[in-house]
Amino acid sequence: MDKLPEHLTPIIRVPARPADANPGGSIFGGWIMSYVDIAGSEPAYLRARGPVVTRAVDSFEFKKPVFIGDVISCYADIVKEGKTSVTVKVEVFAERASRGEVTVIKVTEAQLVYVAIDENRKPKPLP
Ligand SMILES: CC(C)(COP(=O)(O)OP(=O)(O)OC[C@H]1O[C@@H](n2cnc3c(N)ncnc32)[C@H](O)[C@@H]1OP(=O)(O)O)[C@@H](O)C(=O)NCCC(=O)NCCS
Incomplete structure (x- = not known):
């Protein structure tokens, strides 16, 4: 059984x-x-202290299926910073209840690149 990351707070939890x-x-x-895109944008937005847009999806893996009734949790963490970009790793876990037990399954892992933008929607250096 997988474990929820203890050092992070889920950004999104949704059934x-x-x-x-x-x-x-x-x-x-x-x-x-x-949900992965929304969750990943949160640490990027806070790091940029302003608007960011999704520039690239470096990788996206659906490791296990998600089923009706699962509660998914999206965790996101910055793994790289550039001049205007922030690369975020997002992990998604499903909590699945069955026969009085809750199982945790890592279902998805992705890495996305967000770019900070100015009022003209041009790349803006990170503060
Ligand atoms: C984001 C946007 C303003 C960037 O403009 P741009 O002319 O591509 O800017 P740049 O080429 O200078 O790249 C900006 C940063 O993105 C990075 N980048 C560009 N292409 C990339 C790619 N394919 N993969 C990873 N990073 C990439 C660059 O390395 C740079 O990072 P750095 O400043 O930290 O070194 C523009 O591409 C855009 O508006 N894209 C649409 C965004 C959008 O609407 N997203 C929603 C999904 S549809």
Whole structure:
């Protein structure tokens, strides 16, 4: 069984609902991707002390499926800083309740690059 990261606070916790599932019964990748992008932008926004945009998705792995009823938690941490960019690693864990037990499963891992922008939407050096 996987463990939730103890040194980080989840940025997003959300249950997967029937409307988020595909006909095969697991959850749409795009549903998870949108939460990953939102979660990753939070540390980038705080580091930039202002608006950031997603510039690139360096990697994105769906390691295990997510099912209806799972509660996903997105953890995000800065792994690299450039002049205007912040690279963030996002990990997603599912908590799955069954027969009186809750199992933790690492379902997704991604790395995204955010760029700080100014009022003209041009790259802006990190403070
Ligand atoms: C973000 C944006 C303003 C950057 O403009 P740009 O002309 O590409 O700027 P630059 O080439 O100077 O790159 C800015 C930074 O991004 C980094 N970068 C550019 N392309 C990259 C890539 N493919 N992968 C990783 N980092 C990249 C650069 O290394 C640079 O980082 P640094 O300043 O820390 O060294 C512009 O690309 C943009 O508006 N993109 C659309 C963003 C958006 O709408 N996102 C939402 C999803 S649709």
